[in-house]
Amino acid sequence: MASPPETPAHPPVHALEWLAVCAGIKPVSRHLLALSEQAAVEFAARRDDLVTQYLWSEAYLRGFRTRTGDAHAGVVFVGKSAAAVARAAVAEERTMALRDRCWLHGGPRARAPAAIELGAALGYPACCTEFFARHGLRESNAQLRARALRATDGPIDWRLHNTDFAQSLISHFVCSYRCSASISLADALLDALRREHPEEATRLVGVLQATLPALVDRLDGRSPAGQTPPEPVQ
Numbered sequence: 001m002a003s004p005p006e007t008p009a010h011p012p013v014h015a016l017e018w019l020a021v022c023a024g025i026k027p028v029s030r031h032l033l034a035l036s037e038q039a040a041v042e043f044a045a046r047r048d049d050l051v052t053q054y055l056w057s058e059a060y061l062r063g064f065r066t067r068t069g070d071a072h073a074g075v076v077f078v079g080k081s082a083a084a085v086a087r088a089a090v091a092e093e094r095t096m097a098l099r100d101r102c103w104l105h106g107g108p109r110a111r112a113p114a115a116i117e118l119g120a121a122l123g124y125p126a127c128c129t130e131f132f133a134r135h136g137l138r139e140s141n142a143q144l145r146a147r148a149l150r151a152t153d154g155p156i157d158w159r160l161h162n163t164d165f166a167q168s169l170i171s172h173f174v175c176s177y178r179c180s181a182s183i184s185l186a187d188a189l190l191d192a193l194r195r196e197h198p199e200e201a202t203r204l205v206g207v208l209q210a211t212l213p214a215l216v217d218r219l220d221g222r223s224p225a226g227q228t229p230p231e232p233v234q
């Protein structure tokens with residue numbers, strides 16, 4: 001079995017997202033973390049010449065899925081400049097504050113501008129960020145993915161397989177499973193991964209392609225039969 005990527009071995013956060021920032025593909029990455037993980041994140045950030053900014057709020061993060069079973073205590077933004085990480089942190093802080101208010105003043109409509117700003121700060125495609133702001137603040141993750149599938153005109157592109165963000169080339173909810181802006185991001189990250197960790201790139205492509213039919217089944221029962229088979233690894 002292929003070993004996980006050596007870089008970044010130290011940050012206990014999403015390694016692919018970290019690589020996307022190091023490679024200049026995304027301005028900022030966003031990671032949930034436990035308090036005990038901060039020292040390792042800081043070590044890796046210094047090593048890779050990256051800047052961090054933290055928001056600590058256990059209450060806000062309750063309900064988010066955890067990696068290790070430890071409670072997430074905060075969010076860390078990682079980027080190449082203080083201005084870039086601050087932009088993302090300010091936008092997330094606004095969504096936190098709005099969510100704490102009553103439904104009338106903190107509902108999905110009120111939070112949409114902050115969600116759009118956060119998506120832009122993280123380098124997500126505008127089409128997908130607007131899709132998320134319009135629907136994602138009201139719907140579950142599964143509903144949102146199913147909506148994107150219904151908006152997909154043609155075969156699903158395996159590079160946008162995002163059932164599990166820990167095993168995904170993209171870290172956002174796509175507006176469709178053929179979104180060209182998202183495919184460009186995925187291609188750039190896959191190229192960087194192939195340069196830095198070719199074995200991990202091969203492993204990940206294999207996982208994404210092998211589990212694509214399950215994604216289709218899980219979202220709305222569309223049969224994978226008739227779908228264009230995933231493209232072979234370049």
Ligand SMILES: [Zn+2]
Pocket residue numbers: 125126127128129174175176179180181182
């Ligand atoms: Zn899109």
